[in-house]
Every structure is written in C-alpha cells, then in structure tokens.
Amino acid sequence: MTNTENVLLETTQVQSALTVRSAADVEWAEEADLVVVGFGGAGVSAALQGAESGGHVIAIDRFDGGGATAYCGGVFYASDTSIQREAGVTDSADEMEKYLAAESAPVQADTLKRFCQGSSADFDWVNRYVPFSGALYTGKAQYPPEGKFLYYSGNEKVPKYAEVAKPAPRGHRALGAGYTGNVFFEGLRKAAMEAGVKLITHAPVRRLVMDTEGQILGVEVHRIRPDAIDEHQKLYSEVNPQMPFKGLQYQVAIEKCQKFEAENSEPAFIRAHRGVVLSTGGFVYNLELLRQHRPEMASAYGEILRLGSPGCDGSGMALGATAGGYVDLMKNMFIGKTTSPPESLLHGLLINAEGKRFISEDAYVSVVGGAVAEQPNNGTAYLVLDAKSFWSAFWNALTIGRSMFLFFGLPTLLNILKGGTRRSGSLQGLAKKLGLPGKTLQDTVQRYNEFIITGKSDPFGKQPANIAPIGKGPYYALNMSIRNKFSLTPVFTLGGLRVNEETGGVLRRDGSTVSGLYAAGRTAVGLCSAGYMSGMSLADLVFSGRRAAMHALGQQ
Incomplete structure (x- = not known):
C-alpha cells in the first residue's frame, strides 16, 4: 500500500x-x-x-x-431537459459535452459523451421523485436568488468557453427555499x-x-x-x-x-x-x-x-x-470564494499581496477560490471596490431576501464588518493600510480602467456585463484571504x-x-x-x- x-x-x-x-x-x-x-x-x-x-x-x-x-445546494447539471424547454432554453448534449471538455473533465472522452448524452434521462429519473422549476435566472451568481431555479451554474458565459460551446443555463436547482x-x-x-x-x-x-x-x-x-x-x-x-x-x-x-x-x-x-x-x-x-x-x-x-x-x-x-x-x-x-451575490461585488478587482490582479472576479466560485489559495502569503487576497460598488453591495446584502440572507447576505456583511475591511480616500492610502506596494495597486487599477475606456476585452476574461470602471473614492478592500474566517472558504x-x-x-x-x-x-x-x-x-x-x-x- x-x-x-x-x-x-x-x-x-x-x-x-x-x-x-x-x-x-x-x-x-x-x-x-x-x-x-x-x-x-x-x-x-x-x-x-x-x-x-x-x-x-x-x-x-x-x-x-x-x-x-x-x-x-441541490443543483443538478444537465442539458436538453424538459425544464429547460419549459423556460424557452434551447440546449443539446453536444454543446454540454463541448463545454465540459473545455473544462477538462478527468475521464475518457467516451465516458464524457455517455454522461452528457444521458444527462437528460438521468435528470428525468431524478425528476420523477424530486420537484424542479423552469424559473430562469440569467444573471451571474454562485446560487440563484429565491424564486429562481434554472441558471448558469458554471463558466458557460465566460468568453473563452462561450467561443467553444453555446452557453446555456444547465444548473437545475431542486424546488424549495434556500439550499435544497x-x-x-x-x-x-x-x-x-x-x-x-x-x-x-x-x-x-x-x-x-x-x-x-x-x-x-x-x-x-x-x-x-x-x-x-x-x-x-x-x-x-x-x-x-x-x-x-x-x-x-x-x-x-x-x-x-x-x-x-x-x-x-x-x-x-x-x-x-x-x-x-x-x-x-x-x-x-x-x-x-x-x-x-x-x-x-x-x-x-x-x-x-x-x-x-x-x-x-x-x-x-x-x-x-x-x-x-x-x-x-x-x-x-x-476551494470556494464567493464574489456574488451581491452582484455589485463583481465590479471590484481581486488583488494579491503584491497588489496585482490574478483572476477574473466573475469566474466560478471554485476557480476564484483555487486561485486565491495559490497566492503569496498563504493565500492573501483583497477585493478592491470604489464607494459606489461597495455601498451598493452593502445594501444589497441587507435586502437580498430572508432565505438567501443566511447564505449570502449575512456572510458578506460579517466579512465587511469583522473581516478586516480597510478604507481610504486614495488608492495609495489603501495600499499602505494593506501593506501593499502603493504604485503597484495604482497601476493595476489604471490598467483595468484603460481596458474599459478603450473598449478592449478584459485580459482575465471578465464578462462585459460585470465590468465597471473603478471610480471615485473612498476606496474599500474586503479581505478575501484563506485564513480570514469571516471570508468563508468552503472546501471539499x-x-x-x-x-x-x-x-x-x-x-x-x-x-x-x-x-x-x-x-x-x-x-x-x-x-x-x-x-x-x-x-x-x-x-x-x-x-x-x-x-x-x-x-x-x-x-x-
């Protein structure tokens, strides 16, 4: 052995x-x-x-x-289902296979094909005993808001994957309140x-x-x-x-x-x-x-x-x-790190202990978490936000809805209030409070804003709908580090x-x-x-x- x-x-x-x-x-x-x-x-x-x-x-x-x-969360991934058709979604096993192949599933090609071709039948089998709904959510979230049960649960709309396979909402959440x-x-x-x-x-x-x-x-x-x-x-x-x-x-x-x-x-x-x-x-x-x-x-x-x-x-x-x-x-x-909901958090920039950006903020939660875990200083990372995005996220967390508040609103507020959030009127001042190189942080924000102004695509593949320039201060940095217990890091x-x-x-x-x-x-x-x-x-x-x-x- x-x-x-x-x-x-x-x-x-x-x-x-x-x-x-x-x-x-x-x-x-x-x-x-x-x-x-x-x-x-x-x-x-x-x-x-x-x-x-x-x-x-x-x-x-x-x-x-x-x-x-x-x-x-009670989410089942499948294509070409009756629930998708109920929601007006056109999808196929072939598109699902192309997407999952791009995600590098660690199985043989014929196994992936068999899984995708049979996913609709597997879903129907489950649906005989478990209720689902076609209430569609098209935004970006780790988990759909209350009243929504069909959503884009992976990286389907991320440009590099959307170029390979037609995006479709394949996350089918079992019917119920909260995690199901x-x-x-x-x-x-x-x-x-x-x-x-x-x-x-x-x-x-x-x-x-x-x-x-x-x-x-x-x-x-x-x-x-x-x-x-x-x-x-x-x-x-x-x-x-x-x-x-x-x-x-x-x-x-x-x-x-x-x-x-x-x-x-x-x-x-x-x-x-x-x-x-x-x-x-x-x-x-x-x-x-x-x-x-x-x-x-x-x-x-x-x-x-x-x-x-x-x-x-x-x-x-x-x-x-x-x-x-x-x-x-x-x-x-x-290794999970949630950047949404609230969706306003997606407008921020994830930076490491060197003040450098390292991942698209709207990538799937485990992609973000895995990237954070690999950063210097034992997975140190911060989400930098301008005042508008910060306060929008704060109030959205308060009003997210009763059942979703426990899983998303409350954790966001706890991290803001207890997790070591830093505030400064300038980016240089914020960097000083975080112990980061001031010029590096300024350069990171400036490059990001320049991409937006010039209409170029984001180098990390952030979806256009989630891109907003880092505007006026004061600026805030949410502690997203692995060792920060208030920035929840789910692991399995x-x-x-x-x-x-x-x-x-x-x-x-x-x-x-x-x-x-x-x-x-x-x-x-x-x-x-x-x-x-x-x-x-x-x-x-x-x-x-x-x-x-x-x-x-x-x-x-």
Whole structure:
C-alpha cells in the first residue's frame, strides 16, 4: 500500500479485508443482492436503481443518511431537459459535452459523451421523485436568488468557453427555499424506501469480506447498540457544515465520535451476492489525510468551512484500498470564494499581496477560490471596490431576501464588518493600510480602467456585463484571504478510488477490476474530480450510483 492508503487505514478505523475460503465460512446476519455502503446522494441513487432493477438491496449508513448531499445546494447539471424547454432554453448534449471538455473533465472522452448524452434521462429519473422549476435566472451568481431555479451554474458565459460551446443555463436547482439539497435527497430516499430498499442506520462498515480469489462477498458492519443510538446521533449533529466559525469544535466532535463508535458497537456480517457499492463521500473531515495532500488547507481547518458530513472521512476509500483498489487525484479540491451575490461585488478587482490582479472576479466560485489559495502569503487576497460598488453591495446584502440572507447576505456583511475591511480616500492610502506596494495597486487599477475606456476585452476574461470602471473614492478592500474566517472558504475533496469507467468497478493499479466491488460519488474519481462547478457533483453521483447498481445486477 502507498503512504496515502496507510493513512486511510490508520485514521478511519477500517480494518484489513477478511479473507475466507468461501461464503459458507461466514455466519451472515443478513443477505442481499446489492449492499450499498453510505446512504448519501450516490448511495441512495445506487440503492434506488438497484431496487428498480429487481434486486434486493440493503443500504448501510454510519449515521442517519443524507451525507453531504443533504447539506448541498441541490443543483443538478444537465442539458436538453424538459425544464429547460419549459423556460424557452434551447440546449443539446453536444454543446454540454463541448463545454465540459473545455473544462477538462478527468475521464475518457467516451465516458464524457455517455454522461452528457444521458444527462437528460438521468435528470428525468431524478425528476420523477424530486420537484424542479423552469424559473430562469440569467444573471451571474454562485446560487440563484429565491424564486429562481434554472441558471448558469458554471463558466458557460465566460468568453473563452462561450467561443467553444453555446452557453446555456444547465444548473437545475431542486424546488424549495434556500439550499435544497435536503429536498433532493429526501425525494430519492422516500422513493428508495417505497421501492423496498432496507436501510440500516448508525452502522459503520469496518471491513470487507472476500474469498481467496479476490471476489467480494460482503461487509462487516459495527452496529451502534440500540441504547447508544441517540447519543451517536447527537455527536453527528454537533457538526453542521453550513455553520461557520466552529472548525476547532467540529474536529473535537469528530474524534469523540470515533472513540464512541469503537466503544458502543457490535459486529455483524452482511452478505452481498452481486456486489458492494462504496459511496461514503470524500475525506474532508480526515485531518491527517488533508495534511498529507493539502497542508495549507489542513493548517487552516479552524478557519475554513469543511463541506460534508462527519462521514466524509475517507472510510469508503480505505475499504476499497484493503481489497487492492487505489486512490488518485487526492490533491484536487473544491476551494470556494464567493464574489456574488451581491452582484455589485463583481465590479471590484481581486488583488494579491503584491497588489496585482490574478483572476477574473466573475469566474466560478471554485476557480476564484483555487486561485486565491495559490497566492503569496498563504493565500492573501483583497477585493478592491470604489464607494459606489461597495455601498451598493452593502445594501444589497441587507435586502437580498430572508432565505438567501443566511447564505449570502449575512456572510458578506460579517466579512465587511469583522473581516478586516480597510478604507481610504486614495488608492495609495489603501495600499499602505494593506501593506501593499502603493504604485503597484495604482497601476493595476489604471490598467483595468484603460481596458474599459478603450473598449478592449478584459485580459482575465471578465464578462462585459460585470465590468465597471473603478471610480471615485473612498476606496474599500474586503479581505478575501484563506485564513480570514469571516471570508468563508468552503472546501471539499474531489479525489477518490479509480474505477472502471464502463462499470464503476474499483480498479487495481494493474488495471484489473476488484470483482464485486464498486465505488460512486465522491468516494470515486469522477467527472468533477479535476474541477467542480455547481450541479456537477449531484449529476455525477446519480450517473455513477446508477451505473454501479446496473452493472452489479447485470442490467448493462
């Protein structure tokens, strides 16, 4: 095993696979055709598809189900959908494929084509259980405002991408108020239960069972004792990825939960006749693994916002590794920095500790965040605004609407008031307060304004609709640095187990497949493992979850 795989085993309580001569050597507590480990978005998709394919399915979750999906925005990326047509949008799978190819999806070309060509059908499948709306938003925002549910969720309108593929709004937000990941998950969960899926909760899976030929036979689950379940759920509830400023507290709760599970569980074996699907999420709550692959994020764990549930500790990857699977792209992460809403913030300039601009301010949130993380002085960055744009953003944040205020208005105001915002009547004075080279900042602003005055396109590709000259002072600088806890930096991991892209089967390093073992969602390398945009994770986890179930049960 590699050092990464050793760290996975050391930090997740996963044990080496139990190898037996045959299934008859094990006393199985329960049996199923398909066993799904992890009941978040990918897990519920695999379980529901398995049941619809005629299989007897047992789904197992370390906690109560939902995982990171229940906390997410509930956005599904797809083309040529009934919702788009309802909104008067013309789109095609071919245009979606061209766009995603330009975004460098880390999968084979035929996999990307299959995903895009099937995205409409995948969406229709989800839409049978989850409500959506064609209320269209055409502006630029990380997340659409209340009452809007179809929007441009990536970089589709950025000039360099628009030249390659016709832009179209492909982000389909589940119908509801605020973030609607809970609506998305609950719709699929209810359908899975009605389809006959058996769900076992509060039951960490600690090892795989395999025969001497390498065939996966089932899993060993450590079920929390009935009298300890309430306390286990309480520990889970102490970690809320949508609640900032509690990174240190969450780490203590996670470590306490691991100890509690070791002391309050009983082992049992569950047989999987056709296959096991690993879908336990990523590893953003595995601090040691973060230290190994992204030390700058690990050192900032008290300030960043780790998106995921406490189950996102890499345990599914560890299970796969014990059977010979291997992990890849572990350094790749979503690192977010929100510059809109309020949209007035897009009129500013993002500069680094040298006073230089380094990214288009209206790029997708993870593109901005990734660029900020790479800047000197541990990801130091500021958003420079003139008085007009600053006060417009301030008042827009106050009046953004009740449900959106919590996710966008309040964080913007907190950063303005608590995050170290600086003000000066001149750019030179502002640079002095920030400890930046005064002339460099002045030159940066002057060059930007000259591009606008002369009608030239922005060298960083900022969309014309979001371009405005930096006007009269006083000038303001919002602290957008990684280590500023008031400038929220949401983070989650994108790497995982390598899988056969035709089947979802877990791969060994020699290219062979572990028989009977599959991985899906953020436990596996998928379509968004090289870079993420809103909607791609849910679309990928449905795609990969359904793929695994269908192949395990012989449907493809």
